[in-house]
Amino acid sequence: MKTRLPPLNAMKSFEAAARLGSMTKAAEELFITQVAVSNQIANLEQSIQASLFMRAHRRISLTPEGESLYEIVSVFFRDLRALSDRTAARGDAAPLHIASCPNFAMQWLIPRIGEFRARHPSVEVELDTSSREVDFARTQAHAVIRSGSGDWPKVDCLALADIELVPVCTGEFLGRHPALATPRGLAEATLLHSGSRPDDWRTWLDATGTPGVDPGASIRFENGSMALQAAASGLGVAIAAKVLVEADLRSGRMIDLFGHAVPARDKYYFITPRGHTSSSLKLYRDWMSSSMASGLAALH
Known part of the structure; x- marks a missing residue:
C-alpha cells in the first residue's frame, strides 16, 4: 500500500508559519493571503490526522506533533534552498550561448565583444550564427537575436532597435x-x-x-x-x-x-525562453540595449 505524501504547498505554509511564528507573516513571505495559509495548514492537519498549532489570542505555537514535523520539514526546505542557490550559481557561471542572425552578429555583436568583456570579465559568451526558426526546444542557446515583428510564441521578446x-x-x-x-x-x-x-x-x-x-x-x-x-x-x-x-x-x-x-516593418529583438533569464543573461541583454541606444544617439 502506497503512503500518500502531504501536499507540498501545505508543507511550505506550515514551515513558514512555524519559522516566523505567524500565519500573517507566512502569507506575506509566500505572497498569498492569510486565509490561504490557514486553509493549507488545516488541510495538512487533516491529511496527517494531527493538530500542529495551538491557537490562542491571535498567537500560534507548535504542538508536540508540530515540533516533530517542523524538525523534519525545516531541514528539507533548508537543503532545498541551498540546492537551488548552488544550481543558480552554476547557471550564472556557465557560458552564455547567444545565437544571432549572421548580419547582426558580423556587423554589431562581434565588433563589440571586447566592450562587453571589459565591463563584465566574469561572464563568458559563446556566439553562434543561425537564421533558423526560433525554437528553444531544439537549441542550446540561452538567447536568440532575430529581426521580425516580435510575435514568436512562448518566448519573452525585448525590442532592441x-x-x-x-x-x-x-x-x-x-x-x-x-x-x-x-x-x-x-x-x-x-x-x-x-x-x-x-x-x-x-x-x-x-x-x-x-x-x-x-x-x-x-x-x-x-x-x-x-x-x-x-x-x-x-x-x-x-x-x-x-x-x-x-x-x-x-x-x-x-x-x-x-x-x-x-x-x-521589422525590428531587432532579444528573445529568451519565457520566464527563464539568469542574472548574467540580464547583464548581456541590458548592455546590448543600452549600447545600441547610445550608439544611435551619437549620430544625432
Whole structure:
C-alpha cells in the first residue's frame, strides 16, 4: 500500500508559519493571503490526522506533533534552498550561448565583444550564427537575436532597435559618382543587395518616391554583411539597417548618402525562453540595449 505524501504547498505554509511564528507573516513571505495559509495548514492537519498549532489570542505555537514535523520539514526546505542557490550559481557561471542572425552578429555583436568583456570579465559568451526558426526546444542557446515583428510564441521578446534603412557607400565611391548628390543618381550606381533582405532597396525607393531606379539590378550577395563589406571596398551602394552601420558612419568609413532613413516593418529583438533569464543573461541583454541606444544617439 502506497503512503500518500502531504501536499507540498501545505508543507511550505506550515514551515513558514512555524519559522516566523505567524500565519500573517507566512502569507506575506509566500505572497498569498492569510486565509490561504490557514486553509493549507488545516488541510495538512487533516491529511496527517494531527493538530500542529495551538491557537490562542491571535498567537500560534507548535504542538508536540508540530515540533516533530517542523524538525523534519525545516531541514528539507533548508537543503532545498541551498540546492537551488548552488544550481543558480552554476547557471550564472556557465557560458552564455547567444545565437544571432549572421548580419547582426558580423556587423554589431562581434565588433563589440571586447566592450562587453571589459565591463563584465566574469561572464563568458559563446556566439553562434543561425537564421533558423526560433525554437528553444531544439537549441542550446540561452538567447536568440532575430529581426521580425516580435510575435514568436512562448518566448519573452525585448525590442532592441528599430530597423531604419539608409543607403551607404564610401567617400571614395561618392567622389567617383557625383550623380549621387541626389537619390536619382542611384540609377547610375551599382546597387548592392542582401539575399537575406531582398526587399530593402525597394522599400527605401518606394518610401522616398525615387523614380527611374531598378531595385532588382546590380549585384546580389548572400547576406547583408557581405553587401556591406562590398560597399566598404568601394564596389557600390548598399542598403543597410542604420543601427548596424552607426559605428562606420561615426568613423567616416561609410557615408549615409542622403540622410533619409526609412523604417522597415521589422525590428531587432532579444528573445529568451519565457520566464527563464539568469542574472548574467540580464547583464548581456541590458548592455546590448543600452549600447545600441547610445550608439544611435551619437549620430544625432
